[in-house]
Amino acid sequence: MSLPIVIADDSLLARKVLTKALPQDWDVDIAYASNGVEALELYRAGKASVMFLDLTMPDMTGFQVLEALQHEDLNTFVIVVSADVQPMAQARVRTLGAIAFVAKPVTPEAVLPILKEYGLYV
Numbered sequence: 001m002s003l004p005i006v007i008a009d010d011s012l013l014a015r016k017v018l019t020k021a022l023p024q025d026w027d028v029d030i031a032y033a034s035n036g037v038e039a040l041e042l043y044r045a046g047k048a049s050v051m052f053l054d055l056t057m058p059d060m061t062g063f064q065v066l067e068a069l070q071h072e073d074l075n076t077f078v079i080v081v082s083a084d085v086q087p088m089a090q091a092r093v094r095t096l097g098a099i100a101f102v103a104k105p106v107t108p109e110a111v112l113p114i115l116k117e118y119g120l121y122v
Contacts, residue, residue: 036060
């Protein structure tokens with residue numbers, strides 16, 4: 001059974017780059033969100049066992065998505081993928097429940113160790 005994942009980023013190019021950075025043999029069903037509202041809708045629909053989340057998006061930021069997930073008893077693995085590499089941003093996403101922070105542009109070398117550490121990819 002495929003693992004449902006969400007890639008949430010307002011940039012089509014960033015979504016494509018992230019998709020290519022995932023392991024080719026990883027059995028996943030990918031859903032895409034172009035903003036935080038869509039990401040939450042997909043999460044609520046059960047399509048986000050793992051969520052790759054950008055911080056800067058229209059309608060609802062990644063920080064706001066994390067806060068909403070926290071209020072709804074977060075039960076998804078959230079990996080923040082952002083160009084905002086400031087230590088304060090990284091610390092804040094960890095506090096809000098993200099399991100990891102990956103700087104853009106994302107690479108397979110950055111994603112794979114995180115997936116393995118949490119048993120999401122063997």
